Structures are given as C-alpha cells and as structure tokens.
Amino acid sequence: MKYGGYAGKILRVDLTKGGTREEPLDEDAALKLLGGRGLAASILFRELKPKIDPLGPENKLIFMSGPLAGSGAPCTTRCAVVTKSPLTGIYLVTLAAGNFAGQLKAEGYDGIIVEGMAEKPVYVWLHEGKAEIRSAERYWGMMTEDTQTLLKEDLREDKIEVACVGPPGERLVQLASIISGRRAFGRGGAGAVMGSKKLKAVAVLSKQKPSIRIKNQEAYREAVSLAYKNIRENKATGQTFPKYGTPSLVLPMNEHGVLPTRNFQSGFFDKAELISGENMRTNYVVKDKACFACPIMCSKLTLARAGPYAGVLTEGPDYETIYSMGSECGNSNFDSIIAADRLCDDYGLDSISAGCAVAFAMECFERGILTTRDTDGIELHFGNHVALVELIGKMARREGFGDVLADGALKASRRIGRDSEKYVMHVKGMELPGYEPRGMKGMGLNYATACRGACHCRGYTVHSEIFRRNAPWPTEPFAYEGKGKLVNAIQDLRAVYDASIFCAFAQGAYSLDVPAKMLSAVIGVKLDEAELYRVGHRINTLERAFNVREGVTRKDDVLPERLLKEPMPEGASKGYVVELEPMLDEYYEQRGWNVETGIPTKVELKELGLADVAAELERLGLLK
C-alpha cells in the first residue's frame, strides 16, 4: 500500500462456505472514494446483482473504516456499515461512533465484507492476525449488552470491540440495528441483514495502539491542532454539545416550528420544555461521555428517576430519539424516553424508526383506523408512554401488534389497509427524522433525495437554514430557491466526512480545509477542498447509480403528501408547505443528472471517473 491511512487489506468472510480470506485494498478506488461510505458503496455496486433480496444470501454486509479511523485525531472514530436495506430495498449506509473501526484497523483491516449465509448462528473473531468463524449458538437470542458482556467473558478479554445484533436482527425485524458498545448502526435494518446471515457478532481484540501509518507527521499534527482549535472555538462543539449534547436542539427547533410533533401533524410541541436538553441536563444527566480523543463529549448518560422507569440508565437519548419517542408521539415524559432509548439499544432496534412507527399507529388509532382490537388491547393515544415502551418490546420480538410495526410504518400500513398509508411519514420506506421540512425546505429536498431514503445525516441543512450565523451558505428556511445548490453542496460535504471517516460534528466545526489538510498529511497525496467536493459528488452519484439500478428515479424522490399539501397549522412555520418540484429541478441540474428522470448522465458519470458504472447502467438500459 503506497498511501498512508489505510491498513491495505480487506477481510472477506464467506458465511455460506464458512471461510475467510484477505484481499488487498483497491488503491485506486481508495484514492477516488477515500474509505468508509465511499469505498464501501463502490464495492456494493460492483459486487451486488440488481434486485437481489436484501435478506437473502446474495446481499453483502460491509463494515468499513476510513483513512483517518484509528489516527487518534478528534472525531475520527466512526465505522460505516453498507448494505442493501430490507426496509427500503435500496442502498444503505449507516455509521456509528465507538472504537470498532479503530480496532479493525489495528488488527490490520480496512474493512470486512460479509457474504453468504451461515446455516447456524456464528460470530467472527479477529485477534492477533487470525480471523475465525465460530459458533454463536450460545449467544443467539440474547440482547446486545449481554452478548457483548458474555463474549468478553468467554473470550477472556475485557478489551474487545464487538458489533452485534439482538433479537430483532435475528427475527429479521426491518428496523433492527447493529450495536457496538452502546452505539448503534441504527437506520435501515442493517441488523436484519446481519441476522439473515445468522451472524450474531463480529468481535475484534483491541490492541490499544496507534493503528495507521501517517505519511507526513508534522502536517498531520498541524491539522489536528487546527481541528481542536476549530472544535473549541465553534459554539456548538465548544460549548453547547459538551453541556447538552444534541438535545440542545429541542428548544431551538421547537421555536423555529420544526420539531415534528404527533406524526408530523405539527412542528410545534407545547411541552418541549420537558423534553429539552436543558431539562435533561438539570434532572437526568449522570455523566458526560466522549469517544476516544474527542473533546466534545456530546454523549450523555442519563438515569430515569420516576414512575415505572426509575432506575433505567441509558447512553443518550440524543435529539433524534427525543423527537421520535417524545414530540412525535406527543410524549413529554422524559423518563419514558430514557427507557425507550435503553430498550432500543439493548434489543438492537432503530430508535428513530421505532418511535415513528408507533407515532404512525397512534395517529391511526386516534383517527379510528386502528382500535384496541388491532393493538392487543393497547389504548394507543398520543402521549401514552406506557404503550410506547410496551410496543418497542413487542416490535423487537415480533409479538402481536408489534409484528405489524416491526418492518416499519410503510409495510405496517399495507397490512393495516384502510387508507392508512397516507399517514406514513416516510421517504422510500424510511421514516422521517426530527426536522419538519415545511419549516426548512432544504431539509425536505434532502429527505427526498438522500441515498438511503429520509435521512437527516446525508444533508444536514440545519446550520444553513436555522442557525445561519457563521454557517456556510446561510439561506432563508422558507425559501425554496437555491436549495438545490445548497443540498448538493451539503450532501457532497457529508459524503467526504462519511468516507474519511469523520463524525457528524466535525462537519459543523470545520470547513473542508481541515479534512483536506488531515487527509493530505495522512494519505500522503495532496487533496484540496475542490478535489474533496469532487469526491463527495462522486460518492453521491455512485450511490444514486446503485439506487437507479434498483429502480429509483425522480418519481421516488418524494415527500409525504402532508408536507406538500397541508399547511403547517401552528408555530413559527405556520402556513407553509414544501415546494418540492422546483427544488428537485435545481438539484438534478446541479448534480448533472437528467432532470426529467433523476438519473445521472453518462457524461457526468464519466467526468467523475465512473465509466464502469455508466457502462453497467447502459447495459441495463437505464441510461437514456
């Protein structure tokens, strides 16, 4: 491997045959796509046949670190999981912080490609240069925390990093997540893919040593100093997140009328105070936690104090879970949000989609589409937190009405019928995250176009549309002009961070020159901001090509009708809807995609160095 930053090897695990082998990292691809989300997207595109069953043996599950993972620089502890999603049927990338990626690198691998399907439960154990596939029958059926504890006990190693699934993953619940430590690869049902392969866990022995080669140490140290300085000086990462974590967003979002409430019936929650970061800090936080070498400490351990939840500890909840289990369900009982968060982590269930699926069911219940005869006798009114917590367990175990919701709100609506689909707040089958597009239209465009369906992470417009001061490209939230350009830029920016592999907060604290300097120093190839934007554009276009191959076109880049037609009834976004179509026109144009179809053009693909991708789409008759 001539570049720094990479371990230079990929581990391929064939669960059907029960073997593993090492492959050299594709150096050209690494330079074109960095690592993480970028490199993994390229592997998934090349290796997956179109239209395969996400829960069948032909799907692959890729764990991928990036060139900065294991460098010790701040905000570089993430790992990407890339696969075809059972929830959406399209491309899925989901990232989690923690120590998994760093230890994978220390063990000598940039990533793991898991393919095939084991007959009986197994786990993969990476230690001291060996990769073993071992029986996991003992752990099958266990919750994620017990699985990790017992693996450590059985392997007689306190210091191992584990990524594993719980009962939802095993039961192919399409909202199942993969858990590592107390962090989740949350969205899109990657846990179900892992479960379908009968892969309970991947365990890596932790070496606690620096794990990568850095080509230019001095430049690296300078870039790291700059990163720390930027983090310190940025108000969010230097002051707000250390104190409140992402729940600091609850009150400002509510004030701007963009805190989704009661299944997006409103963007204003009258009890937001009770679920705010300020209330959490004062009454619930017991400890601030940081990932390795991170000065931000965004993570908060909280302890439920009252009612049936008293005594429950969780790492979190973050803003998204507070939205999905809180305002979105009309629930202001913070203790129950803590309990819901812990349950989701312990089972291995996406806390965003799980809460949203319940919110959807609550709206159906209140409209009489569902009755207690459908819900196992549960009175599913908005604000019924006991019902919410009970349903999470039922979804995780596919029990009774929980089985109806277990594969997400869209599939639930198809089982429920009775015109319920119009109350499903989703894009491409994925439940909406915690920002109301009627009050920040760029976010709506991002939901409609993001590679994995409704996703805030892939194009986080909050700085530019809500906070604006000191943000890149500040824009008017209720305007739709210029949002195509904005979302292009932000989606490209994020793709670079997801490939490098940086945490989301880095994106808020740095401009792209910090990653440019850090990557140049580590890899040993000069990368400037313009080149990195091109990498981001390349990744987004490649992922789009994957989705196009699965049938996605402009017709799928939509938002729930409610957001397009029902003016926001109250709050600061009162009266607004989302003007999606003109934003899409601008977006595709900026991307260099066909504006009518939303399919990347051959010219653009070649220009981005994706000629092989163009050829594949052409072969399938998808490039007109």
Added chain:
Amino acid sequence: MKYGGYAGKILRVDLTKGGTREEPLDEDAALKLLGGRGLAASILFRELKPKIDPLGPENKLIFMSGPLAGSGAPCTTRCAVVTKSPLTGIYLVTLAAGNFAGQLKAEGYDGIIVEGMAEKPVYVWLHEGKAEIRSAERYWGMMTEDTQTLLKEDLREDKIEVACVGPPGERLVQLASIISGRRAFGRGGAGAVMGSKKLKAVAVLSKQKPSIRIKNQEAYREAVSLAYKNIRENKATGQTFPKYGTPSLVLPMNEHGVLPTRNFQSGFFDKAELISGENMRTNYVVKDKACFACPIMCSKLTLARAGPYAGVLTEGPDYETIYSMGSECGNSNFDSIIAADRLCDDYGLDSISAGCAVAFAMECFERGILTTRDTDGIELHFGNHVALVELIGKMARREGFGDVLADGALKASRRIGRDSEKYVMHVKGMELPGYEPRGMKGMGLNYATACRGACHCRGYTVHSEIFRRNAPWPTEPFAYEGKGKLVNAIQDLRAVYDASIFCAFAQGAYSLDVPAKMLSAVIGVKLDEAELYRVGHRINTLERAFNVREGVTRKDDVLPERLLKEPMPEGASKGYVVELEPMLDEYYEQRGWNVETGIPTKVELKELGLADVAAELERLGLLK
C-alpha cells in the same frame, strides 16, 4: 497475627464522620469463632445496643471473609454480611459467593465494619492500601448491574469487585438485597441497611494474586486434594449440580411432596416438570458457570426464549427462585421465572421473599381479601406470571401495590388487615424457603429456630430427611423424634462452614474432617471435628443470645398455623402436619438452653467461652 488464613486487619468505616480506620483483628475471637458469620456475630453482639432501629445510624453492616477465603481451595469464595435485619428485627447473616471476600483479603482486610450514616450517597473504594469514601451521587438510583459497570468505567479498572445496592436498597425496601457481580446477599433486607446508610457500593481493586498466608502448605495441599476428591465422588457435587445446578431438586422435592405450591397450600405442583432442572438444562441453559477454583459449576446462565421475556438472560434461577417465582405462585412459565430472577438481581431484591410476598397476595386475591381495587387493577391469580413480573418492579420501586408488599408479606398483611395475617408463610417475619415442613419435619424445626428466621441454609436437613442414602444422620422425614438432635448437629455444622468460609455445597460433599484438616493447615492450630462442632454450637448460641436480647424466646420459635394444623391435602406428604412443640423440647435440651424459655443458660454460655455474653444477658435480666 500469629495465625495463618487471616489478613489480621479489620477496616472500620464511619459514615457519619466520614472517616476510616484500621483495627487489628481480635485473634482470640478469630480462634474461637473462626471468621465470616462467627466473628461477625460476635462483633455485632458486642457493638450493637439492644433494640436499635435496623435502619438507623446505630445499626452496623459487617462484610466478613473467613480464614479460608482467598486460599484458592474449592468452595471457599463466600463472603458473609452480618447486620440487624429490618425485615425481622433480629440478627441477620447472609452469604454470597463470588470474588468479593477473596479480594478483600488480598487488599489486606478480613472484614469491613460500616457504621453511622452518610448525609449524601457515598461508596467505599479500597485500592492499593487506601480506603477512600467517595461521593456516589452519580450512581444513586441506578440498577446494580449498571452501577458495577459504571464504577469500573469511572475507576478505569476492569478488575474490581463491587458489592452494591439498587433502587430497593436506596428506598429502604425491606426485601432489598446487596449484589456483587451477579450474586446476591439476598435475605433479610441487608440492602435496606446499606441503603439507609446511603452507602451505594463497596468497590475493591482485584489483585488476582493469592491473598493469605498458609501455615502448613503440605497439609493444606493434602486437604485440598481430599476436598476435590470428595466433591468429585459425591453424586450431587460430582454429577447432578454440574449438570443441573440446584434446580435438580425440583422433581425429587415434588415427588416427596415437599415442593411448596400456591403459598404452601400444597407440597405438590402438577406442572413441576415445566420448572424442573431437566427442562431448564434442555431448553434454557446457555452456559455453566463456576466460582473461582470450583469444579462444581453449579451456576447456570439461562436465556428466556418465548413471550414477552424472550431475550432476557440471567445467572440462575436457582432452586429457591424456581420455587418462589414458580410453584409457590402456581406459575409454570419458565421464561417468566428467568425474567423475574434477572429483575431481582438487577434491582437488588431478595428473589425468595419477593416471590413469596406475591404468592401471599395471590392467595389473598383468590380468597377475596384483595381485589383489583387494592392491586392497581392487577388480576392477581395464581399462575399470572405477567402480574408476578410486574409486581417485582413495583415492589422494587415502592410503586402502588408494590409498596404494600415491599417490606415483606407480614408487614403487608398488617397494612391489608382483613385477617390476612394467617396466610403469611413466615417465621419471625421472614418468608419461608422452598421446602415444605409437613413432609420433612426437621426442616420445620430448623425454620422455627434458625438465627435469622425462616431459613433453609442454617440447617439444611434435605440430605438427612429426603435423600438419606450416604447422608449423615439419615432420618425418617415424617417422624419428629430425633429431629432436635439432628437440627442441632446440622445447624452447628453449617455455622462452621459459614465461618470458615465455605460454600453450602461443601457441606454436602465433605464430612467435617475436610474443613478440620484444611483449617488446621491454614491457621496453624490443630482443630478436630469435635472442636469444630463446639465452634458451631458457640456461634449458634451467640446468635441466639443476640436475638434473646432483642426479645426472642420460645414463643417466637413458631411456624405458620397452616403447617401445624392443616394436614397436607395431596402428594407424598398427604395427611401430615408438623409436631413442632416436642421437637422444640428436644432441640433446646440438646442445645443446653432453657427448655421453657428457649434462652441459653448461663452454664452453657460459660461452658462455650461466652461468659461476657452471659454477663450482658444477666445485666439485662434475661437470664433466669
């Protein structure tokens, strides 16, 4: 310290003043009473004023190892906790296995005496020769498993041993236990005493090194070999317990008509098969676990598979919990018993008494003494396992009807009134364990006389009355003659094991010559069987003196009326009641206690070397 086996120091922790100090171990007392239960009983008698409030600052909480703890010999990992019980108002000893005692010794202490009461939550941290009292505000309110995990994280030490309480201990629930690892100091509410002192935890850094001086290494090795040989050759410890653990007892007890069922309304459970050790082994066990250096591996990790409990892992359940949460509640749902066991451990709640309190409430409910208006709407029928699991949480949190049961069945009956007290199956306020005295009368006598109230551990007659083959002193279970002598011998034997400090299973596997040889070798003083029986007799008499000082006399050595007057309705014990009075006569006579009052005589006390105890009782006018 001239003897081997002892560290030679006691740590005294004064929580009122916030200080700690070391004291030399009383060598004379150690030779007369060994350690553990014996030595701690003597400290409690000397240091506690009579009639103090068990939950007030004058009570003390003693953690005590014994001369064999930390020796590495099999079955020597236990620790004794001794205090005055809030549940019974009398003497309490409760023992747990694990690594706490061994590490306490390695840290240089034979025991810890905790006195006074902190103003704010604290924990004690013993490491590298230092004893620190630290703030535990962060951990207050947490469950026991999270408390241990977080302490390890915060102290940056994976290898520490922790004894801690959960929400029940903090809320002074009189069924609260103390948890160390996944083991419980279960009975009598020691957790409430710890909670009343605002002592969340004691943490000891684990040195992983041999921790005691052995005076005669060769004799010690010989004794250890003999112990291993006995364990191997004994059917229970060599074959049955390694495979099934104590749940192996379920079917034989049921067959003999002594498996208490539906609050002791029967000794036969028609669904015993479903809660048997055999069913557990086949369908639920995921791992066998052993304490350090123990070949028995009696402990089983089990995983719930079905229903709302699917995914719950626990260490256990042991026979007692299967009885209390199973047959005693008319419950044959094994998954729910696993869930109940985990909840009890995670909250820190005595699983025997908790199950029995629910069983009592179930009988009241079925008799119409309680209705859903009393029980927060819960249909409290026998066999309602959902209600059982729900009530455990409510008891742990003192919530609604759970608060009524939280201090045990006797106190609950006093709040309920309506003549419910006659359905409380207790002795001296402590709920009955899992052996039906009408079918093994010696066990009835033991319940009536044991130092902490109804307790199977202090005089376990099962080998002698039920299995009989190869047992010491085999006797006819339905006979009452000779049981006074039998229970004397077994209680004395057990006192020696509890002081040495041996696990209960050693008692089944060895005759007393093994402990005699092992203790002689370690301590360096020749101790033969006769002398050890005398030590056991001394301990039992000293504990009785403590209880006499609290007001206990023969009038308190009783059994629930049901066992004395209602003939067993079915099963192998059909038609029998317990003839308690003649057994008591024989028992006191054998003990050398006054047969009329049940108070030890002055002559006997002096003869046992307890002249100071005699003087104290005399001073109080209790020796007639």
